[in-house]
Each structure stands twice: as structure tokens, then as C-alpha cells.
Amino acid sequence: MHNLTIAELIKGLQSKEFSSVELTQHFLDRIATMNPGYNALITVTADQALRDAAEADRRLAAGNAPALCGVPMLHKDIFCTSGVRTSCGSKMLDNFIPPYNATVVENFEQAGAVVLGKTNMDEFAMGSSNETSFYGPVQNPWDTDCVPGGSSGGSAAAVAARLAPGATATDTGGSIRQPAALCGITGLKPTYGRVSRWGMIAFASSLDQGGPMARTAEDCAIMLSCMASFDEKDSTSIDQEVPDYSATLSKDVQGLRVGVPAEYFSEGLNPGTEKAVRAALAELEAQGAEIIDISLPNTGLSVPAYYVIAPAEASANLSRFDGVKYGYRCEDPKDLQDLYTRTRAEGFGEEVQRRILIGTYCLSAGYYDAYYGKAQQVRKLIQQDFERAFATVDVIMGPTCPTPAFKFGSKGDDPVAMYLEDIYTIATNLAGLPGMSVPCGMVDNKPVGLQIIGNYFDEARILNIAHQYQQATDWHNQAPEGVTS
Amino acid sequence: MNIERQEIEKLATLARIAIEEGTITGVGERLGSVLELVDQLQAADTSGLDGKSYSIQAIQRLREDEVTEINQREALQALAPDTEEGLFLVPKVIE
Numbered sequence: 001m002h003n004l005t006i007a008e009l010i011k012g013l014q015s016k017e018f019s020s021v022e023l024t025q026h027f028l029d030r031i032a033t034m035n036p037g038y039n040a041l042i043t044v045t046a047d048q049a050l051r052d053a054a055e056a057d058r059r060l061a062a063g064n065a066p067a068l069c070g071v072p073m074l075h076k077d078i079f080c081t082s083g084v085r086t087s088c089g090s091k092m093l094d095n096f097i098p099p100y101n102a103t104v105v106e107n108f109e110q111a112g113a114v115v116l117g118k119t120n121m122d123e124f125a126m127g128s129s130n131e132t133s134f135y136g137p138v139q140n141p142w143d144t145d146c147v148p149g150g151s152s153g154g155s156a157a158a159v160a161a162r163l164a165p166g167a168t169a170t171d172t173g174g175s176i177r178q179p180a181a182l183c184g185i186t187g188l189k190p191t192y193g194r195v196s197r198w199g200m201i202a203f204a205s206s207l208d209q210g211g212p213m214a215r216t217a218e219d220c221a222i223m224l225s226c227m228a229s230f231d232e233k234d235s236t237s238i239d240q241e242v243p244d245y246s247a248t249l250s251k252d253v254q255g256l257r258v259g260v261p262a263e264y265f266s267e268g269l270n271p272g273t274e275k276a277v278r279a280a281l282a283e284l285e286a287q288g289a290e291i292i293d294i295s296l297p298n299t300g301l302s303v304p305a306y307y308v309i310a311p312a313e314a315s316a317n318l319s320r321f322d323g324v325k326y327g328y329r330c331e332d333p334k335d336l337q338d339l340y341t342r343t344r345a346e347g348f349g350e351e352v353q354r355r356i357l358i359g360t361y362c363l364s365a366g367y368y369d370a371y372y373g374k375a376q377q378v379r380k381l382i383q384q385d386f387e388r389a390f391a392t393v394d395v396i397m398g399p400t401c402p403t404p405a406f407k408f409g410s411k412g413d414d415p416v417a418m419y420l421e422d423i424y425t426i427a428t429n430l431a432g433l434p435g436m437s438v439p440c441g442m443v444d445n446k447p448v449g450l451q452i453i454g455n456y457f458d459e460a461r462i463l464n465i466a467h468q469y470q471q472a473t474d475w476h477n478q479a480p481e482g483v484t485s
Numbered sequence: 486m487n488i489e490r491q492e493i494e495k496l497a498t499l500a501r502i503a504i505e506e507g508t509i510t511g512v513g514e515r516l517g518s519v520l521e522l523v524d525q526l527q528a529a530d531t532s533g534l535d536g537k538s539y540s541i542q543a544i545q546r547l548r549e550d551e552v553t554e555i556n557q558r559e560a561l562q563a564l565a566p567d568t569e570e571g572l573f574l575v576p577k578v579i580e
Contacts, residue, residue: 326565341501
């Protein structure tokens with residue numbers, strides 16, 4: 001059952017081939033056996049999952065089952081779940097049990113999904129390797145000496161290891177697409193404002209966006225149709241109808257104009273990765289797409305702009321963790337300042353502290369215009385690059401990341417080496433555009449991701465293209481050794 | 486890029502993060518490395534650009550001034566490290 005896609009599981013459940021309780025127990029058994037190695041889950045909600053599965057079976061029997069009724073899912077541990085610990089990968093929230101559900105969690109509950117547990121992640125979603133998690137790193141199922149990517153590394157590894165057919169994730173600078181690429185699965189970051197951020201613990205509010213991870217584009221379409229919604233509780237949620245993303249998957253790509261930016265094939269790109277991405281472009285060309293060389297000249301400025309804007313927003317967002325209202329508090333504080341400073345020094349890990357300090361620096365008196373003001377202007381330059389490109393092409397494609405999965409600890413002590421991992425993904429967050437990663441090849445038995453970037457609210461189109469590509473190729477069906485049996 | 490010890494101490498105070506004496510040099514080096522990266526921004530020609538406008542033309546919505554949430558004080562305070570009679574407790578502030 002664990003090799004079936006979400007689309008196949010829905011059919012199996014509705015035709016009573018298996019029950020949701022059987023399916024849920026099957027995935028829980030796999031998690032119990034395999035997760036101690038991968039460390040992809042922080043919390044397993046077995047009892048609740050089995051109760052929800054039994055309820056789903058009753059609804060399926062009664063014939064009034066909603067879209068995802070009885071399908072097991074995982075939530076990234078950044079989404080608040082009522083009554084279930086939501087840690088955000090941090091010691092700061094190790095004891096935090098939210099009294100409410102995130103809108104995304106609520107949407108899946110309404111759709112009848114069964115939640116198996118919460119996935120591991122880089123602390124407060126700050127990282128590209130899952131090495132900053134308070135709960136320890138996640139192993140990449142393709143090579144357990146390698147990272148799964150991050151920050152949604154737990155969700156990506158869990159889907160790749162078939163511990164669940166799908167998982168929610170979030171993407172602030174590449175945190176859905178990069179781990180999807182490194183773990184050989186399919187992941188989509190929607191347009192900013194498409195998926196509600198209510199109850200999604202904030203990192204950088206103008207960049208954060210939730211999205212689905214699954215093995216196929218078809219499954220991502222099913223998940224996004226449920227996940228996306230207009231939400232009055234999120235002031236940046238956009239009041240636009242959510243299309244049925246599954247309905248348009250079968251259109252062909254004849255005449256599609258695919259822009260290929262020269263800057264995404266620059267120095268530092270692994271030759272094997274480039275070869276796989278070029279082969280994917282050739283496949284789409286064979287299906288009738290037109291490949292057009294384009295330029296996104298300010299791509300090189302996206303990482304520097306991001307490392308001003310994201311830490312600046314993070315330093316403000318994370319000021320709420322002060323040891324007073326919820327979360328970690330240091331032992332025996334001698335006064336209020338000691339309470340604040342020691343709680344935050346002990347509760348936050350090194351990378352989170354670093355980003356708070358950078359953000360504080362960039363926002364402090366005398367530096368604001370030179371850093372934050374300048375970065376916001378550069379953000380505009382990057383948006384204009386995309387606007388110009390989308391005047392002549394329908395979508396933009398390139399690699400998701402420069403290399404396949406790298407070894408634990410291999411980025412060394414310099415944080416900038418890790419930051420450059422997101423060189424091809426960050427610009428879409430700065431512009432607010434949707435982007436997707438689709439498996440398109442292997443290098444040294446490790447997966448490579450093809451990135452598809454769409455115009456605003458063009459999720460249906462990029463899902464359609466990804467699905468057409470997956471109809472003609474087999475990369476998304478490849479599995480790490482030992483996970484299919 | 487080098488960051489002075491005094492500057493790091495000021496940042497630590499502003500950010501309310503205690504930095505141990507023995508780690509200040511290392512923290513400074515790594516912050517310097519990141520600031521070197523972001524200094525690449527200075528070379529960009531951004532004249533005439535308004536950094537406050539966005540591509541997505543979102544409108545800030547307004548809503549009626551009506552109570553929509555129920556009072557959950559007890560549930561919310563149950564999460565706090567220390568409370569008494571509906572108040573959050575912190576170390577003594579006034580001598």
C-alpha cells in the first residue's frame with residue numbers, strides 16, 4: 001500500500017479495497033520500524049490517527065466522504081496542531097502544545113485526511129540541510145550519510161521513504177523545492193498569499209508560504225486543492241477562487257514557451273545536474289514546447305537581498321519568544337533582563353541566534369537604509385527581471401539546486417556556504433512567484449530536481465507541465481533502496 | 486569583514502540574547518562573513534526604485550469591529566511558565 005500514490009489511495013479507499021484503519025496502521029508500522037533511522041518525524045500521533053481513520057471508514061461506508069477521506073498525511077512541525085506538540089524544530093517550543101489548529105491543518109481535517117504525525121525540520125525553518133534541528137538531523141533515504149535538504153527535510157525524507165504518501169511543508173527561500181530535489185520527490189511552493197499562513201509559525205512573513213510535498217505532480221495537485229484557501233485570519237491571504245488543480249493536468253504542452261535563464265546554469269552547477277536538467281528540457285521540447293534562452297540578470301543579488309530581508313523579519317517575529325507567555329524559560333532568572341537573554345540564548349540554536357543578530361544589525365539605527373532599504377529595492381529589481389521574462393515566456397525552468405545531496409557537515413563552519421545552496425530558489429520567494437521541483441535524473445545514485453517557475457497564480461499550469469513530464473518519464477517512480485518492499 | 490566586540494555586545498543587548506564571553510570572537514567572524522555577502526547589494530544600481538511596492542497588487546482588507554474570538558485566557562495561560570490569578574509572572578522588576 002505504501003507504493004500507491006494519493007490518487008490511487010483515494011480510489012482504493014472509495015472502492016473498499018482496503019480500509020483507512022488498515023492503511024493508517026500500515027504506515028504507522030513503517031514509521032515505527034524505519035523512522036528511528038531516518039529521524040524524519042518528531043512526533044507520531046498514532047492513537048489519534050487510528051481514531052480518525054475509524055471515523056473516516058464510517059464516512060466512506062456512508063458514502064458521504066470528502067476528498068481526502070481516510071488518506072494518511074504528515075504535517076511539518078511548523079503548523080500548529082491543537083493538542084499536539086508543535087516544536088518548529090526548536091528547544092524553545094519543545095513544550096508548546098497549541099490550543100488551536102493552523103488553517104492548513106483545519107483544511108486537511110475538513111477534507112478527511114488522517115494525520116500520522118509531525119515532521120522534523122531545521123529550527124524555525126532556518127537551514128538547508130536539516131542539521132539545525134533541536135531533534136537532530138534527518139537522514140536522506142537515498143544515502144544516509146547525506147542531508148535530505150531543508151528546511152522541510154523531514155517531510156521530504158518521509159515521503160521519499162514512503163512513511164506517508166504526502167506531507168505539508170513551507171518554503172521561505174527554497175525549503176520545499178530544495179529538499180524535494182535532494183530526496184527525489186515532487187514539491188510545490190505556491191504564489192505568496194495562496195495558502196494561509198494562519199497558525200504557521202512565522203520566520204519571514206513576506207516570504208513564507210506553505211505548500212505540498214508528494215511523489216507526483218498529480219498528488220501535489222490534489223493536496224494543493226485542499227490546502228489553498230482564502231483566509232480572513234491571514235491579512236496577506238488573497239481572495240481569489242481556488243481552481244481544481246486536478247482538472248487541468250491532462251492538457252498537452254504543445255506551444256508552451258519555456259524560458260531558460262543563463263544565470264541558472266552558472267559556475268558551481270554540478271555537470272551531472274546540468275545534464276539531467278537539459279535532458280528534461282529536451283523531453284518537453286519533444287512534446288512540443290519551445291525552449292527560449294532568457295536572462296534574469298539580478299539573480300546573483302537574490303541571496304544577498306534575502307539575507308537582509310529574511311533575518312530582519314525573523315528578528316522581529318522571534319522577539320515574541322521571551323520566556324514569559326509560552327515556550328522555554330531559563331532556570332532561576334535573577335531579573336527580567338536575565339530571564340530574556342538567557343531564555344533566548346539557551347532556547348535558540350546557533351543558526352537562529354545568528355539570523356536574529358544579523359536582522360538586528362540590519363535594522364539598527366544608522367544601518368537601516370544601507371541594508372534593509374537597499375535590499376527592498378534590490379527585491380524590486382528581481383521582481384522586474386521576472387516581469388520582463390514573463391512578457392515573452394509562459395514558464396521558467398532550470399535546476400532546483402546546484403548539486404545533489406551533500407554529506408553531513410560538509411558545508412563547514414562558514415554559514416555562507418550553506419546559504420548559497422538556495423541560489424536558484426530564493427529569487428522566486430523574493431518575487432512571490434510559485435515554483436516547483438520535479439525529479440528529473442540521478443547523479444551518483446542521488447536525485448536531481450528540475451525547477452519550474454510560474455507566473456503569479458499559475459499553479460495549475462506548472463502542475464500540468466510537471467504532470468505531462470511525469471507521464472513521459474520515470475524519475476518520480478524511482479525509490480531509494482529498501483523502501484518499496 | 487570585521488565586527489568590533491563592542492558592536493556585538495550592543496547587538497546582543499538589542500536582540501536580548503546572552504552571548505558567552507568565550508564565543509564572541511567566533512560569533513563576530515561568522516556575522517562578518519554574512520555581512521560580506523550582503524554587502525554585494527551596495528554595488529547594485531537601484532536609483533529611482535521604490536522598495537515599498539510589490540508585484541502582487543494586494544489590498545489591505547478592513548473588517549467590521551466585531552468580536553470574533555472567544556476569551557481563552559485559561560487555555561492560553563496554561564502554556565505559560567508561571568502565572569498567578571490570571572497574570573503572567575516574571576522576576577521582580579521594581580525594587
